[in-house]
Amino acid sequence: MKKDALLDAAEAVLSEQGTQALTLNAVADRAGVSKGGLLYHFPTKEALVQALVARVIEEFDDLIASYDDGSPGSYTRAYVEATFAVLTDGSRTYRRWSAITAAATDPELAEPLNEAMRRWHGRDPGQDSDPVTAMAVRLAAEGLWEVVSHAPELYGDAQLAALREKLLSLLQR
Template sequence: MVAEQAAVGSARERVLEAAERVVTEVGAARLTLDAVSHAAGVSKGGLLYHFPSKESLLTALAQRYVDSMQGCIDTAKGSLEDQNGRDLKACILGILGSDPRLKAMGAVLLATAANDLTLLEVIRERVAEHTRELAASGGNFARAAVVMLAIDGLKMRESLRISAFTPEQRETIVKELLTLADEAYR
């Protein structure tokens, strides 16, 4: 039974990984279940067992993106001292980190959401949760919110591949955001 559950989990993961590759290569609008099943090495019936529709697959990709982003934030948090502003700094470092997979998926999800706004629900819920945490953190909410908006803006530019910042300029911006995070909790 355990081996059967592991195989089911790994098949689901293979499908999601394949869907990420397909969506990154051809875009969400051109994503087909046949292409994903082929890329994952599973039958179309096997894919449909886990994801009964293209929409359910795209929703799972959105959830995977949000979970990966939260993982990056949690990893960054683990590397920071336990101090005021730690959560906000972890958002800066985690969200603006260098995971190329997340950069590619961010652009894909934006393009996909343009056609199906329900895909943004998972992201909307996570943003609302972060906003509540920010409001309850005891710092200067407005300043911390400005930092979060700057993170979102930079991430959006990079996801759309329209950022004109050099690596040095980007590094300076991240350092300034970390300074602003400190100031939000003084």
């Protein structure tokens, strides 16, 4: 069995049953493998959570990169576009992110997330025509992600589209 399939099973357990249910036995059962088969790839629950965290960070980094054309201010625009792509993709990807971050409660497990946040939000704002607005827009997008992960019904598609347009328009001033 491939590592990605095991990570998919772990994500499913987290998303459907919460962090308390994330055990190696539950993941092995969900993946349809023996516990030994899971342990071959992930010798501890911590190793499994580390791999889950690394995967979502890499996916979001890749998504940002797909929107970033390298022009002045493009990183913040790309961050907004990537955020809204996740929030509106219909598969509730943002819930996956929330479940994984909730599982990374130990400071050592959370450090890669902390480092990613430092990278995403600590970018040199000098590349933006209005650095303070760029920081505020990234923080607004981050806050929206947090709200939607806890109350997905709060904003409909039209509201999310309007929020995306507003945030992007703030970057054009």
